[in-house]
Amino acid sequence: GAVVSQHPSWVICKSGTSVKIECRSLDFQATTMFWYRQFPKQSLMLMATSNEGSKATYEQGVEKDKFLINHASLTLSTLTVTSAHPEDSSFYICSARELAGAYEQYFGPGTRLTVT
Amino acid sequence: LAKTTQPISMDSYEGQEVNITCSHNNIATNDYITWYQQFPSQGPRFIIQGYKTKVTNEVASLFIPADRKSSTLSLPRVSLSDTAVYYCLVGDGAYKYIFGTGTRLKVLA
Numbered sequence: 001g002a003v004v005s006q007h008p009s010w011v012i013c014k015s016g017t018s019v020k021i022e023c024r025s026l027d028f029q030a031t032t033m034f035w036y037r038q039f040p041k042q043s044l045m046l047m048a049t050s051n052e053g054s055k056a057t058y059e060q061g062v063e064k065d066k067f068l069i070n071h072a073s074l075t076l077s078t079l080t081v082t083s084a085h086p087e088d089s090s091f092y093i094c095s096a097r098e099l100a101g102a103y104e105q106y107f108g109p110g111t112r113l114t115v116t
Numbered sequence: 117l118a119k120t121t122q123p124i125s126m127d128s129y130e131g132q133e134v135n136i137t138c139s140h141n142n143i144a145t146n147d148y149i150t151w152y153q154q155f156p157s158q159g160p161r162f163i164i165q166g167y168k169t170k171v172t173n174e175v176a177s178l179f180i181p182a183d184r185k186s187s188t189l190s191l192p193r194v195s196l197s198d199t200a201v202y203y204c205l206v207g208d209g210a211y212k213y214i215f216g217t218g219t220r221l222k223v224l225a
Binding site: 004006034036043044045046049091093095104105106107108109110112 | 150152157158159160161162165203212213214215216217218
């Protein structure tokens, strides 16, 4: 089956620094990837939709200058949290949709970000 | 985008069948219904997907009535390891999914 990986699985960074999270589709090509954020005991919240070769589309209320998304290839999208603050601490999850095939999104395992 | 409504939580005992119903009144013609399972600190895991009538796989069944305004995920003979949050999503997969509250299932011994 289709596999999506994320790296790192967890990261701790200091307030004011930036951190990059990678999302890779391992055995399929993904024209579209999605980034979600999930706080404890809450549902997933869509942050942005990332399309290969074009600018990401951000959901209302998500700061595009703070959460930089790059989808440079059909197998890789990155989310960079710039100038991270403790309130950015969360669980970040990506998903990817196959270039062709059934209408299904495949989710990554998530990345736990803790900002101290 | 079709909005979904599910019960916030459910409790069940091991060995019982669990049915979780999802309401999606404004489902579009092209939309599929997909259910995901999520354990703490993990990404959602695909369970089952359907368009109409009944779909069954090795872990669950999905029942969709003719009007498609609701769907029911059926988990046969649940075990403690089925304790998780279950999300019903509606869409064609090509576009964004909006997650609802999900249903927090707790399986008791």
